[in-house]
Amino acid sequence: MSIRFGLLALLDQGPRYGSQLRAEFESRTGTTWPLNIGQVYTTLGRLERDGLIRPEGGGDAKQQLYAITDEGRGALDSWFTEPVDRTQPSRDELAIKLAMAVGTPGVDLPAVIQTQRRHTLGAMRDYTRLKADALRAESTSAQPASADDIAWLLVLEQLIFYAEAEIRWLDHCESRLVRLAAARGGRQPLPPPPPAPPTAPVAAHRSTNRRGASS
The missing domain is CATH 1.10.287 (Helix Hairpins)
Known part of the structure; x- marks a missing residue:
């Protein structure tokens, strides 16, 4: 999710090629989270599918210029103004x-x-x-x-x-x-914990919701 919106934030500054987006994302984050170029193009494909960006000009997939759409700007604005959800923590x-x-x-x-x-x-x-x-x-x-x-x-x-x-x-x-x-x-x-008793799927789902974490 952060890569998706990170690329949108860069595209909000103007149209860019996939290779530019990769280089600028890594420069902005100090190469802390290096991106695979394939990951960039996969994310761009999903953003285009969702109507958040559009191809601009000609060229093949690796030389395609991308621009953000109005829907993309709206999604980006929501990302910046809404808090990051901590009720579903990532697996550490x-x-x-x-x-x-x-x-x-x-x-x-x-x-x-x-x-x-x-x-x-x-x-x-x-x-x-x-x-x-x-x-x-x-x-x-x-x-x-x-x-x-x-x-x-x-x-x-x-x-x-x-x-x-x-x-x-x-x-x-x-x-x-x-x-x-x-x-x-x-x-x-x-000591080693005893085997957990069988739990019905519905009960297990409710317990997970109370903890506020996904399985």
């Missing part, structure tokens, strides 16, 4: 890994946490260094910061904040395991 691999590690025989859960913490700390140091380099370049430049420079700083700071939050969460997970181990007299923190 680390959260799933720790959830599956709990009670799985042979998995050293504290070691999993420590390994991830080291990796995240290293990533946070890299992001912080990149931010310092960007700020240094901005302060020594005679030209005002470009839109791409400002956007890259915002992306970097979001990555730093996410890394900090992940480290705090890992610390919390480790503390919880220590408390549970102490409460169990030094035995394994959590």
Whole structure:
């Protein structure tokens, strides 16, 4: 969804070719989320199908110029003015890994946490260094910061904040395991969970809705 509207935002500035959109998307986000050119053209095809963009001029698929439509501008305006929906969180691999590690025989859960913490700390140091380099370049430049420079700083700071939050969460997970181990007299923190009883499909769907997360 973010790629879809990211391309629309770029097209709102004027018609562009697919290769231009790919380069500008990566420049704006500091290549944090590199795009496959096939992904760009697939997204453009869907946007055209939905009436949000239109081909402009001749050329084959790889040399086609695209322009945003009025419907596309309306969809883009709604995207900018509406909040990002957090009631249906995306699946996070680390959260799933720790959830599956709990009670799985042979998995050293504290070691999993420590390994991830080291990796995240290293990533946070890299992001912080990149931010310092960007700020240094901005302060020594005679030209005002470009839109791409400002956007890259915002992306970097979001990555730093996410890394900090992940480290705090890992610390919390480790503390919880220590408390549970102490409460169990030094035995394994959590035993393997018993098999879940069969659940009717309707009941399972209602439970998912109450949690506010998709399966």
